Amino acid sequence: MAIHYQQENRIFSLHTVHSTYQMKIDDFGFLLHLYYGGKISGSMDYLLTCYDRGFSGNPSDAGEDRTYSMDVLPQEYPGMGTGDYRSSALIIHNADESDCCDLRYVSHNIQKGKYALEGLPAVHASKEEAETLEILLEDPVSRVQVRLLYGVLEKEDIITRSAVIRNCGTGRVIVEKAASACLDFVAGEYDIISFQGRHMMERIPQRRETGYGSYVFGSRRGTSSHQHNPAVILAGRDTTEEHGDCYGMVFVYSGNFMCEAEKDQFGQTRVLMGLQSDLFHYPLGQNGTLTVPETILGFSGEGLGGLSNRFHRCIREHIYRGRYRNRLRPILLNSWEASYFDFNGETIYKLAEDAAELGIDMVVMDDGWFGKREDDNSGLGDWQVNERKLGCTLGSLIERINGLGVKFGIWIEPEMVSEDSSLYREHPDWALRIPGRKPVRGRNQLVLDFSRKEVREYVFDAICKVLDQGNIEYVKWDMNRSISDFYSMENGQGRVAYDYVLGVYDFLEKLTGRYPELLLEGCSGGGGRFDAGMMYYTPQIWCSDNTDAVDRIQIQYGTSFLYPVSVVGSHVSAVPNHQTGRSVSLHTRSVVAMAGTFGYELNPEKLTAEEREAIREQVRQYKSYAELIQGGMYYRLSNPLEDVCAAWMFVSESGDRALLNVVMLEVHGNMAVNYVKLRGLKKDAVYEDAATGKCYYGSALMGAGIPMPVRQEEYPAYQMELIEKL
């Protein structure tokens, strides 16, 4: 049993192979947090200390005892108004206009299997793989109930948390803030690692010390955003890639979120992950409920590398679903950077001929195939194939492409409408807008109100009519602006940010249900909605609109801390690069794109015969590494934001095969030799370099490293495949 309840001292213990999570119901019914960290035995309630602290109030249940204060005690789900002045997990505006929520224990139950969340993505696991603990708390005055949910995936070292809030009172309450996880630490000095960025430069890690007060980040853009990823790592000050304690929190949600890391007056740390409280006033009538999206928690006592591999595995095995959950992904040739809006059926067919010739599995027809869409100013919402532009029907084009032995994929952006479109002219009220105000434009387009069923149903039908026209095996689902007009003509303001995201999930659930064979790749101007919520439907996400290999090294480095390589859409594009103007060798571009699902985003017509030959070889190589890359263990061997080189490697789970990747980032006159130390190998095993036949002990490669050649060249890349010699 992974979950234990000790009746005598009312302690819950959640055990995974390497971690323990403990909490306790105190004498007054408060649910206190006791411990989360490396696996321990026994009760951790000895960690709780009580002193009379000035200006930290005491619950009246404690009588004359001035030492018992919610302002100091670690808690599982702190509500506003109980004498805890730190950030709350929950703020409820009650029918009587007060903002108090004093949650006390009512009951609990433990079950085999993992809970699911209605309308929301969540970690899934079989009865053998997981257990669920539900704890019911209630504010006896307002009768607001919170069902705290804990999923324990023992073998994966993963614990999940969520909360379902129900109004059991008679008046209407408003949920003003709701987190799904709160982690309180009574002691310790921590760093917060978060993943910040912007369009074309997403998820750049930032490590900073927690200080007195709060460090808060999140999104108010309607999507999880390019700017702040909904994930965080709390690491000990001395924690490195290989050593030390660290905790990860990954929010399984694709909309507005908020993460807060607070250090209180006594140096205690609280981290909250949940829904963004701005633009959120969720009304609950009698018996109304709100499900707070899930947070996945992981702990590693072996540094950040161990934490990453835990999350990678969890997402691969327990977030992805459907046909591509454990399948290798096709290598793509995408039309976007090849020709942007300037294509027709023949040029797409030509791309497919090139794909066939180069060994590429699939051609993707990106933006521009529907309605009136010669640039990005019009046509969104009119999901009818522009047969005049293509010069043929979609069905006949796909048939011809399939005839070459090449699969076909297509781009869509279902949540959007252009003002210059038939859909908008017919249904201007379907766009999100605030009454009496002109909506804010983004990429000259508006956002459809996906919180409304009729809007979703209309778009769903239109998209299905396209997908039914032929053998479409892949869809790239895009979302190319931030939401700004949070107001639904049907649902008002308070709930639209959340209901919109649930609408998107509902659409995706229906789409994956109707087309179970389809591979969906998520996208939002690249990585603007790169989160575990989307990964539940789209096991692949276009990592960034920036395809420059050198920038991608940083983007993919940050992404790797919590998300698996198999979700990372990564392509080789033309040089000079369209986003940066930089020219990097074809080899280096391919090594960087191989840290992902791999593909091309260029016009093969413009390549020389030598380059075509090189691409054929890259495709062949990627196919031979694909299992290792997409399913293996992943190790960051350097920090490309600081070091002279970027180095990372993939290792098979049994440790018998590995692929080292290095890109030199600096070149200087008379340069010092750079030694890269490998990881994840078996110490006593002998590995052969597949290219040269040279043999090395695992202990040598990991202990002393391997020298990288010194070359007079910018950004040279090296790959080394190592195979255990038996």
Ligand code: GLA
């Ligand atoms: C976004 C995507 C690109 C491309 C364009 C099409 O920017 O990230 O890859 O699909 O839209 O408009």
